Amino acid sequence: MSRLKRVLTLLTTVTVVVGLALGGGFLWLYSDAKVSTAGTRFSQELAVPPLAKSTVKSDGTRVFDLTMRAGSKEFRSGRQTPTWGFNGDFLGPTLRAERGEKVRVRVRNTLGEESTVHWHGMHLPAKMDGGPHQMVAPGATWTPHWTVDQPAASLWYHPHPHGRTETHVQRGLAGMFLLDDDTSARLALPKRYGVDDLPVIVQDVRFDGAKFDHGHKMMSDTGFLGDRTMVNGTLEPYKEVGDELVRLRLLNASTARVYHFGFADSRQFSLIGTDGGLLEKAVAMDRIQLSPGERAEVVVRMKPGERTVLRSYPQKNYGDFWQSRFGGGDDTFDVLELRARNTLRPSPGLPAELGRLELPKGSDSERTRFFGLMTSGINGRRMEMGRVDETVTRGTAETWTVRNDDGVPHNFHVHDVQFRVLEVDGKQPPPELRGAKDTVFVPAGRTVKLAMRFTGPADPDTPYMYHCHLLYHEDIGMMGQFVVVEKGQKAGSVRTPHTHPGH
Incomplete structure (x- = not known):
């Protein structure tokens, strides 16, 4: 009995030590997984x-x-x-x-x-x-x-x-x-490229010595997540501006990271355009979320001599605590500093009306389709280059329902078309999703309904893609193919990829 008691005591001690070590290791990983570049010195x-x-x-x-x-x-x-x-x-x-x-x-x-x-x-x-x-x-x-x-x-x-x-x-x-x-040419919008109309290509990066580190983050299946950002290939970027209104054409060109853009001083900006063009009217906002591949055109007002920082904030809809911490949802990035000159050129106010949406409204959809998103594939199938997954008829409108069926963040991009977001979880979409879109963020458990029209030209033998634009997910098979055909026509035989020879 004495020997058994000593053995049990030893086993208990070992279990406690191992448990504390594992717990401490997890707490270290959990705290170390959160990234913040707030307070960046823009140089x-x-x-x-x-x-x-x-x-x-x-x-x-x-x-x-x-x-x-x-x-x-x-x-x-x-x-x-x-x-x-x-x-x-x-x-x-x-x-x-x-x-x-x-x-x-x-x-x-x-x-x-x-x-x-x-x-x-x-x-x-x-x-x-x-x-x-x-x-x-x-x-x-x-x-x-x-x-x-x-x-x-x-x-x-x-x-x-x-x-x-x-x-x-x-x-x-x-x-x-x-x-x-x-239409855009007639509008009084900032439009001098590189002056008051700026491309803002945002990417996250990580360096391994002199080289890019392309490895994936431990304990995350989101894809590559860097520990800093750059804009137009510039680290710690600033831009001196000389106009009261500045137009930023935001592009999330990262491969997996989702950004929640706003300004560090919480100033409002005007959203004037989404993926496929101008909104009907500008919308005042202080945050906009962009997943990989999405774009937004925003206009910010500057005062003489001031500075403001474009920042990406932590996200509340990213998923559970695990995804938020290890998948990038808790991270903060200072992205770009705008520096206003002491004297600014006056800018006219934004037009009351901008564009006209050339999108179907859902009421004229001739067919509905469902797409379940999981890391293992779409509708339970991984991408195959020789398989046509969907066949659509030229000239018709359809409603596609897209649902994230697992706990990992996804988004959904459709080639060739711009679509209207009809619903988000059964409700009217927020203002930033009411314009023309070709890519939409679909967090864990979310369902979106999309209306789109296929205007051709018909080609039964050559497919377009639909896929998750978190590119690691795309690469491992979260992609499908559709062809556009004339009424009554069937999909053809999709050949293996044709590699264009030199000439």
């Missing part, structure tokens, strides 16, 4: 991507040239980081075109591996979409062409190779594609 002037040069052919086609290339960039003094970029070492120029213009982009790949360029938010033929079926081999040139047929908007472009999108975007392959139209 570098914000880089503004140049407007891409173009030529106009005799038939009116505007031609751009983009070259995917490897390079290096000195993000931090004295340290060169290996990067990828378009026409440069990191990111790419801003393409700009008008509604009604014919556009042609010569995309050349000088990388050591195949990639592709997807025109995120653009309405265009499936063969020109730049998804995983339009791969560009090393040394090859791909030349998509289409006619711009959608309202003025802040779109973007990035790679879309199946299974490797996260890494290609992290390395620096991304840029903005701005569309203009007659």
Whole structure:
């Protein structure tokens, strides 16, 4: 009995010690997982991507040239980081075109591996979409062409190779594609690019010595989460502005991180546009949440000599305590400092009316579809390149119900279309979700209803994608394919991806 008592005492002591060690280790991991860069000293002037040069052919086609290339960039003094970029070492120029213009982009790949360029938010033929079926081999040139047929908007472009999108975007392959139209040209909005109309491409990064660290955060299945942010490839950026009103075209170009943007002094700003273009009227706000791939156009008023900081705040709808802490929902980032000059140019007040939404209202939907989101796949299936998951009829409107069926944050992006958010958990969507959208955040347990119209052209053999735009999730199979067909036509046979040869 004495020996048994000693053994039990020893076992109890070991159990307590192990429990305390595990508990202490978890508490350390839990406290260490929260990231904050609040109080950043902004030391570098914000880089503004140049407007891409173009030529106009005799038939009116505007031609751009983009070259995917490897390079290096000195993000931090004295340290060169290996990067990828378009026409440069990191990111790419801003393409700009008008509604009604014919556009042609010569995309050349000088990388050591195949990639592709997807025109995120653009309405265009499936063969020109730049998804995983339009791969560009090393040394090859791909030349998509289409006619711009959608309202003025802040779109973007990035790679879309199946299974490797996260890494290609992290390395620096991304840029903005701005569309203009007659309506936006007439409006008294800030519109001098790089002066009072600023592209704000936000990415989170982490460095491993001189190189980017692309590893995933421990105890998180969200994807890559960095410990600092940069804007337009600039760490700790500031921008001196000389106008009373400044327009920020916010783009979440991170691969997994969700931002909750506001200003450090809690000032209000005016939301004037979402993914697919201008709202009907400006909306006063002090916070806006953007998941990867989403955009928002906001206008902020400045006073002479003042400074204000664009900040990303912790998020209340991100999920349970585990996801909030280990998946990035508790994090805070100081993103960009605006510095007003002592004398500012007067800016006219914002127009009472902005744009007109060219979106279906749901009442004319001819079909409904359901999409259940889980990390393991959509509707229980992982992506397969040769399988058509949905077939839609050209010219018809549909309502898609999208629900997050697991505890991990997701979002939902549909190629080719802009959609109207009809409902969020059965209720009217908040103001920031009432404009044209192509990507929507779907936190754990949330259900959204989306109305969209498919205006073609029909192509039964070439699919568009729908997927989670947290790119790690996309890469592991949270993606499906749909084709647009004429009435009565069936989906064709989707071939294996065609890699465009060099020429």
